Amino acid sequence: MASLLQNLLGNENDFKINDQVLANDALMALKGASVAYLGATLESATPEVRRMYNEYLTQCVMAHEGMTALAMKKGWYKPYLAPEEQITETFKQSEWVLNANT
Amino acid sequence: MSRITTGEMLQLRELLQMETNSVAKAKATLNLIQDEELLTLAKSGVQASEARIKGLQKFISDNDMVKAEVH
Numbered sequence: 001m002a003s004l005l006q007n008l009l010g011n012e013n014d015f016k017i018n019d020q021v022l023a024n025d026a027l028m029a030l031k032g033a034s035v036a037y038l039g040a041t042l043e044s045a046t047p048e049v050r051r052m053y054n055e056y057l058t059q060c061v062m063a064h065e066g067m068t069a070l071a072m073k074k075g076w077y078k079p080y081l082a083p084e085e086q087i088t089e090t091f092k093q094s095e096w097v098l099n100a101n102t
Numbered sequence: 103m104s105r106i107t108t109g110e111m112l113q114l115r116e117l118l119q120m121e122t123n124s125v126a127k128a129k130a131t132l133n134l135i136q137d138e139e140l141l142t143l144a145k146s147g148v149q150a151s152e153a154r155i156k157g158l159q160k161f162i163s164d165n166d167m168v169k170a171e172v173h
Contacts, residue, residue, distance in 0.1 A: 002150075016134075018136070019137045021142075022131055022134065023140060024115075025131075026128075026144065029127075029128075032120075032148075033120065033124065036116075036117060036120055038118070040113050040117060043113065044110050045107055046107070046110060049106065049110055049114075052157060052158075052161060053117075059150055063147055070140060074137065074139075098167055
Protein backbone atom coordinates (compact mmCIF):
# COMPACT_ATOMS: atom_id res chain seq x y z
CA MET A 1 0.00 0.00 0.00
CA ALA A 2 2.83 2.32 0.86
CA SER A 3 4.47 1.65 -2.47
CA LEU A 4 1.21 2.26 -4.32
CA LEU A 5 0.88 5.63 -2.60
CA GLN A 6 4.48 6.34 -3.36
CA ASN A 7 3.89 5.54 -7.02
CA LEU A 8 0.93 7.89 -7.13
CA LEU A 9 2.53 10.79 -5.32
CA GLY A 10 6.06 10.27 -6.49
CA ASN A 11 9.08 9.97 -4.27
CA GLU A 12 11.38 12.89 -3.56
CA ASN A 13 14.38 10.66 -4.31
CA ASP A 14 12.97 9.30 -7.57
CA PHE A 15 15.16 9.72 -10.57
CA LYS A 16 13.98 12.54 -12.82
CA ILE A 17 15.51 13.27 -16.18
CA ASN A 18 16.18 17.00 -16.62
CA ASP A 19 16.06 19.44 -19.52
CA GLN A 20 19.86 19.51 -19.83
CA VAL A 21 19.95 15.77 -20.49
CA LEU A 22 17.03 16.00 -22.91
CA ALA A 23 18.64 18.90 -24.81
CA ASN A 24 21.99 17.09 -24.99
CA ASP A 25 20.25 13.96 -26.22
CA ALA A 26 18.42 15.98 -28.90
CA LEU A 27 21.74 17.50 -30.01
CA MET A 28 23.31 14.06 -30.31
CA ALA A 29 20.27 12.70 -32.19
CA LEU A 30 20.40 15.59 -34.66
CA LYS A 31 24.13 15.10 -35.12
CA GLY A 32 23.55 11.41 -35.81
CA ALA A 33 20.76 12.17 -38.28
CA SER A 34 22.94 14.75 -40.06
CA VAL A 35 25.82 12.28 -40.39
CA ALA A 36 23.40 9.63 -41.67
CA TYR A 37 21.86 11.93 -44.29
CA LEU A 38 25.27 13.23 -45.40
CA GLY A 39 26.53 9.67 -45.87
CA ALA A 40 23.34 8.68 -47.66
CA THR A 41 23.57 11.71 -49.98
CA LEU A 42 27.14 10.90 -50.97
CA GLU A 43 26.49 7.19 -51.40
CA SER A 44 23.36 7.53 -53.53
CA ALA A 45 23.42 7.68 -57.31
CA THR A 46 19.81 8.48 -58.17
CA PRO A 47 19.39 12.28 -58.48
CA GLU A 48 15.94 12.35 -56.84
CA VAL A 49 17.27 10.39 -53.88
CA ARG A 50 20.32 12.64 -53.50
CA ARG A 51 18.14 15.73 -53.65
CA MET A 52 15.77 14.46 -50.97
CA TYR A 53 18.61 13.44 -48.61
CA ASN A 54 20.40 16.73 -49.18
CA GLU A 55 17.25 18.63 -48.24
CA TYR A 56 16.82 16.53 -45.10
CA LEU A 57 20.49 17.06 -44.22
CA THR A 58 19.98 20.84 -44.37
CA GLN A 59 16.90 20.53 -42.15
CA CYS A 60 18.83 18.51 -39.56
CA VAL A 61 21.80 20.90 -39.57
CA MET A 62 19.47 23.88 -39.10
CA ALA A 63 17.54 22.16 -36.30
CA HIS A 64 20.88 21.35 -34.64
CA GLU A 65 21.88 24.99 -34.94
CA GLY A 66 18.66 26.09 -33.23
CA MET A 67 19.02 23.53 -30.46
CA THR A 68 22.69 24.51 -29.91
CA ALA A 69 21.70 28.16 -29.55
CA LEU A 70 19.01 27.33 -26.97
CA ALA A 71 21.27 24.96 -25.02
CA MET A 72 23.98 27.63 -24.85
CA LYS A 73 21.49 30.33 -23.84
CA LYS A 74 20.15 28.15 -21.03
CA GLY A 75 23.62 27.14 -19.89
CA TRP A 76 23.02 23.44 -20.63
CA TYR A 77 25.92 23.38 -23.06
CA LYS A 78 29.02 25.54 -22.52
CA PRO A 79 31.43 24.99 -25.43
CA TYR A 80 33.56 28.07 -24.57
CA LEU A 81 34.35 26.83 -21.08
CA ALA A 82 37.91 25.60 -20.50
CA PRO A 83 38.19 21.90 -21.46
CA GLU A 84 39.11 20.99 -17.85
CA GLU A 85 35.91 22.63 -16.59
CA GLN A 86 33.82 20.94 -19.30
CA ILE A 87 35.13 17.51 -18.43
CA THR A 88 34.62 18.19 -14.72
CA GLU A 89 30.99 19.14 -15.35
CA THR A 90 30.35 16.03 -17.44
CA PHE A 91 32.14 13.91 -14.82
CA LYS A 92 29.77 15.28 -12.15
CA GLN A 93 26.78 14.45 -14.37
CA SER A 94 28.04 10.91 -14.84
CA GLU A 95 28.30 10.53 -11.05
CA TRP A 96 24.78 11.93 -10.67
CA VAL A 97 23.31 9.41 -13.10
CA LEU A 98 25.09 6.50 -11.39
CA ASN A 99 23.91 7.58 -7.94
CA ALA A 100 20.32 8.16 -9.02
CA ASN A 101 17.67 5.85 -7.60
CA THR A 102 15.79 3.72 -10.07
CA MET B 103 12.16 8.25 -62.93
CA SER B 104 15.29 6.13 -62.95
CA ARG B 105 15.42 2.80 -61.16
CA ILE B 106 16.72 2.73 -57.62
CA THR B 107 19.80 0.70 -56.65
CA THR B 108 19.78 -2.11 -54.07
CA GLY B 109 22.13 -0.10 -51.87
CA GLU B 110 19.81 2.89 -52.03
CA MET B 111 16.86 0.76 -51.00
CA LEU B 112 18.75 -0.62 -47.99
CA GLN B 113 19.84 2.88 -47.00
CA LEU B 114 16.30 4.17 -47.42
CA ARG B 115 15.09 1.50 -45.01
CA GLU B 116 17.79 2.44 -42.52
CA LEU B 117 16.92 6.13 -42.63
CA LEU B 118 13.19 5.46 -42.31
CA GLN B 119 13.92 3.24 -39.30
CA MET B 120 16.12 5.95 -37.76
CA GLU B 121 13.49 8.67 -38.21
CA THR B 122 10.74 6.36 -36.90
CA ASN B 123 12.71 5.47 -33.78
CA SER B 124 13.74 9.02 -33.09
CA VAL B 125 10.25 10.46 -33.49
CA ALA B 126 8.87 7.75 -31.18
CA LYS B 127 11.50 8.61 -28.58
CA ALA B 128 10.94 12.36 -29.01
CA LYS B 129 7.17 11.94 -28.53
CA ALA B 130 7.74 9.90 -25.38
CA THR B 131 10.06 12.52 -23.88
CA LEU B 132 7.86 15.54 -24.69
CA ASN B 133 5.97 15.32 -21.40
CA LEU B 134 9.21 15.21 -19.40
CA ILE B 135 10.31 18.64 -20.61
CA GLN B 136 10.02 21.47 -18.07
CA ASP B 137 11.38 24.40 -20.05
CA GLU B 138 8.83 26.15 -22.30
CA GLU B 139 11.31 27.12 -25.00
CA LEU B 140 12.77 23.62 -25.17
CA LEU B 141 9.24 22.22 -25.41
CA THR B 142 8.42 24.50 -28.36
CA LEU B 143 11.63 23.50 -30.13
CA ALA B 144 11.07 19.81 -29.40
CA LYS B 145 7.49 19.97 -30.73
CA SER B 146 8.62 21.61 -33.97
CA GLY B 147 11.36 18.98 -34.21
CA VAL B 148 8.76 16.23 -33.98
CA GLN B 149 6.72 17.90 -36.73
CA ALA B 150 9.79 18.25 -38.97
CA SER B 151 10.70 14.62 -38.39
CA GLU B 152 7.14 13.50 -39.17
CA ALA B 153 7.27 15.49 -42.41
CA ARG B 154 10.54 13.75 -43.35
CA ILE B 155 8.96 10.35 -42.60
CA LYS B 156 6.01 11.23 -44.86
CA GLY B 157 8.47 12.25 -47.59
CA LEU B 158 10.33 8.94 -47.29
CA GLN B 159 7.03 7.01 -47.25
CA LYS B 160 5.84 8.87 -50.35
CA PHE B 161 9.09 8.10 -52.16
CA ILE B 162 8.82 4.43 -51.20
CA SER B 163 5.21 4.05 -52.33
CA ASP B 164 5.64 6.21 -55.45
CA ASN B 165 8.38 3.86 -56.58
CA ASP B 166 6.38 0.71 -55.79
CA MET B 167 8.85 -0.58 -53.23
CA VAL B 168 6.20 -1.99 -50.91
CA LYS B 169 3.55 -4.52 -51.82
CA ALA B 170 0.96 -3.27 -49.33
CA GLU B 171 -0.52 0.21 -49.48
CA VAL B 172 1.21 2.80 -47.25
CA HIS B 173 -1.28 4.82 -45.22
